[in-house]
Amino acid sequence: MTTRREVLGGLGAALAVAWGCNRRSAASDDPALPLGPMETRLAIYNWSDYIAPDTVRGFERETGVRVTYDTYESNEEMFAKLQAGASGYDLAVPSSYMLPAMRASNLLAPLHGQYIQGRGAIAPLFRHPPFDPAEQFTVPWQWGITGIAWRRDLVRTAPSDWGIFFDQRWRGRMTMMDDGREVLGAMLKHRGRPLNDAEAASLATAKADAIRAKANLRAYKSAPVKADLIAGDVWIAQLWNGDAAQAALDQPAISFVLPGDGSAIWTDSFVLLRDAPHPRAAHAFLEYILRPDVAAKVADATGYGSPNAPALARQRHPVPYPSPEERSRLEYFEDLGAATELWDRAWTEIKSA
Amino acid sequence: MRRAPRSIVALTTLGFITMHVPVLVLAVFSFNRSRYGASWEGFTLDWYRRLAERPDILAALKVSLVVGGLSTAIATTIGTLFAVGMTRGPRRGAAWLESLVLLPIVTPEIVMGIGLLALFATLGIALGITTIVIAHVAFSIPFVIVVVRARLAGMDRTLEEAAMTLGATGRSAFLKVTLPLLWPGIIAAALLAFTMSIDDFVITFFVAGPGSSTLPLVIYAMARRAVEPSINAVSTLLVAASTLLILGFDRLSPRRGS
């Protein structure tokens, strides 16, 4: 009997080991373990218009890896698709506030540090960020701030703060982003409240403010409002700095301003997905994008800020890091956790008003 | 039938203009040299040429064709069999079958789309070309059934019965007499199913996975970013394709009211 139990136990152990080994050499949970050999393919899922035209091609040429590159328009879109499971992607680029949700949904795999040597190029401001202090899961990609893009030729004086959206003079010529976090966040900052406020009373005030502003708005539009700014249909728009920079290339009269009452700063980072089928190639890509020359071209193409310090010197239009004074006015978005429903309801009420 | 009064003719003409002008304008301006604005600045095929350089559009075209082909083949087969079975089958349960066929036609697309998304998520099926095909077949089958049934209803049963009297087996009579007569209706249904597949947006929006964007999904992504003639160009091509397919469908489908 003992013998049988031992045999069974041995079999069981053998099966467990075999099963463990046969699991796709997808990123193992232990980041200290080495990965397998370099794969021949890689699948990347990134925001649209968020890379330089030759970045992927350059990587393919150097490594011989064939890359599938797909895009999304919002964090939620990416999250929803990944949550559905087995997407086949290796890398994605969530914003910082999505990370707790992604981790809780078991979507991320820890990075194997031994394959990523280039982190030294990242500016101290973006090292050990609050959303990933041990730098276990993320490699910063671009950073940006939310502010106000405006037409110098049509609006003589620069908007000074978020209160511009209450100004009746520009009624019908302004837009805010189609994003509850951004709209309510701006209204909260206008009242001196934190960006991620979960308090019902201040949310109610922010909501009332947003409804007041809505009467002056042409539409709720996010990045696509670029075209309207260029065409002159919209004169003042809540927008991200990179998109404003891209629009300014087509219409030099477009300027960007960080509102005096503060705003959001956000970092988008590359993450390794739990079921990544090509982890080794993924790490090679992460190492590749940490190179200053690559990072410089990316930032020039997107118009956003590069967290890669040496890259700034090589850029044609570098976005300078926020000064300490500006940094004091900026806050990161955080996951709202239990307050999500409160915020969502507020946004629904604003939209229904 | 009596001639219609002038007021009716006028209103009818107005109605048709309203229904067609927007797309015609869209098509015309796909050839406009100007990028912004509605002023005509000259004829150009540039916007169409640029489409060929866009990997996202080319990939989407491939996905649309693959999905269209697969879903059409499957839906037409299943739907035709169903239509035949329903026309000849037992009367029992006919009301339920009618409802099962009609409900997808009248259900709002968003409900069907998210229902499928919820189903796939629950079962852990990865979103991709497979899920799109499944969805497209699901909404196409009822339309195939309607078209083929209409054709069957207009057909003369006695021909098949005559063949059987002359010695053919039931199956042989079906294959050699009924099916060839049914064929135009089946092709019409297939053309309709293909059109619906390449044009669908809402349901595809919810069940498409990363890397499996169809042409309408790409158009939507483009339209949300900017209004530019490339969108006009790819939309015009899609409309042209649909027009040709529906022309075929119209020629082959059972004549309504005759």
Place this chain on the structure above:
Amino acid sequence: MSVLRGRWLLAPGVFWLVAFFAIPVAVLAGTSLMPRGIYGGVTAGFTLEHYSRFLDPLYLGILARTLLLSAICTAICLLAGYPVALGIARSGRWKNLLLFLVILPLWTSFLVRTYAMIFLLRDHGLINETLMALGITSAPLHLLYTRGAVLAGLVYGLLPLMILPLYTSLEKLDPTLLEAAEVLGARPLSRFWRVILPLSLPGTIAGCLLVFIPSLGAFLTPDLLGGAKDMMIGSLIQNQFGPARDWPFGSAASVVVMVVVLVAMLGWLRRRPEVL
């Protein structure tokens, strides 16, 4: 033997429609009864909280506004579509061509047609440029991103769906009935009101349903043409499956929509649907 054959022929269709239509709707209903997981999915359990949440005036208001917009859209389509259907029915040799011209927009991508509306209505779109060129206006009218634009987009998109069943009904009208009415002294308006209209009722009802139901679930049109300023129930549902990450609540809202659809359909399903 033919009975057996009948059943086998039906099987694949029944399977597919049950598996990929009926069951998804059932999954939705089931999801709507489960508590929300913190990051958007569901956790095990049973709860009616999503439905009671829906009974809030905010969400009922969204439903009511959507019903109102759909009703207006249906009314406009009926008023605009009736003469067109009548015109086609009386067009003699042009009938097939005209029918084709009605079917065509129907099977053209709804997305493309919505985008065509954007192109027309924008500040520098054709309508504004024409009005300014003719000197009627001096500055562009803000046509896009208004409730009117959403209504226009819905009517434009759904009008063919009203015309077709109406036409089918009108086409079957026996001309001798009208002649009899004329002989008996009825004037054109009276003939219309008392003969044509009642006899075309099946088609009218079918057309109204075919317009009302899709407009109820619309989210693309309010999003692209309305500037995302108005929340219709379709946008609410889509939002729950997207940014709001509240699948159970979105499912509950969908179930509500389905119930409304079924109630609307009840009257129609009773009468045999000859117009398809």
